[in-house]
Amino acid sequence: MAPSDDVKVLGAPPSPFVNRVQIALNLKSVDYEFLEQKVGFKSELLLKSNPVHKKVPVMIHGGKPICESLIIVQYIDEVWTDGPGILPLDPYDRAMARFWAAYVDDKLWPTLKGIRSAEGEEAKAAALEQVMEAMMLLEDAFVKCGKGKDFFGGDTIGYLDIALGSFLRWLRATEKMGNVKVLDETKTPRLFGWAERFSSNAAVKDVLPEVEKLVEIAKFFAAKAKAQ
């Protein structure tokens, strides 16, 4: 089976986790079929392919499902070895990339949500403080990992760029909804510059969703949560 045969991605376009997979496949110039899953609805194929978590993204390669966005990205990196490497070569650099990617998932994503769901100015300020703490740490990580180059991965987009970059439109959506600044040029100038470079990259620019769409979706889910 040639590596590029039969690649399907089950996903929803607004999901940053799904975007990660799309970006990785684009970086490797791999053609794939995107099977759009409606937000909030779980198809039979999804439930069959990811019975444990029942979530997108799922990548199905030659009939075999791979789940969890960062695990899928590592799989893509290991199968399509012709394209640019996504994970660094050096074991220590790889460990750093994995550490910070896990940090993004465990700390940044939930605290971003905290801003959107905060009730009252005090709660919002507290949530924002947590997010800014994370942003400052990531600014520092950018220096250590990128070593003065354009991306966390160096000259080309790497694992941590994908992990964090997939959240950029959600960051913007959160800024709009909360009327706050998260990606601040004065506080995190390197991340600010990196964000522009990442978003405009050929492998990324058609993948990241429009901010307005995300605001719409966030409002929909917030209303749904309130109604329950």
Add this chain to the structure above:
Amino acid sequence: MGGDEIVLLNGWFSPFGARVRIALAEKGVTEYELKEEDLFNKSPLLLERNPVHKKVPVLIHNGKTICESLTIVQYIDEVWKGKSPLLPSDPYQRSVARFWADFVDKKVYDTMKRITRTKGEDQERAKKELLEIFKLLEGELGDKPYFRGDEFGLVDIALVPFYSRFYAVETFGKFSIEAESPKLVAWAQRCMEKESVSNSLPDSKKVYEFVLDVNKKLGIE
């Protein structure tokens, strides 16, 4: 690799630290400094080397710091790649191993903690969830000796340290894990026959005493 300077900041009670000790043992790495941490009185070195999470384990290899147990285990696998590979070589099998190691990370510790720190309905719910988690893991294990097949690997390393917590969880929850998940207990006992595992896991009764002690310190009855 000669001339390596390795320090492991650990807690004897930590299942996450045990993962690192098992991985090092599997690779035949025995020359390292093991620094014991007190979670209620963290050392300046720990706070300096893991400022983000302030947790054990932390591996310091020739001055470089690596944190988060599964990241450390994968680092160990990649550095000492000549001996006992912890991950399969096939990319799909690797993704399966990473998936289940991640599953263990997301579910087991927190659910066990809920059993030892709550009572009544909350505890009953946690017990039910733990047994469901174990059922899924038994399904993945099947009839294989280890999660990967014939060879001990990442998923075994991720999960087996929690075996030393079974006694504590059973005592708090007043139930038997072996009765509900016999295959999993058989797998754990098989792992315990390996020196790398039995030397790295603490005594179950000591863990139970430790959990009682922590609860007292946290003001949990």
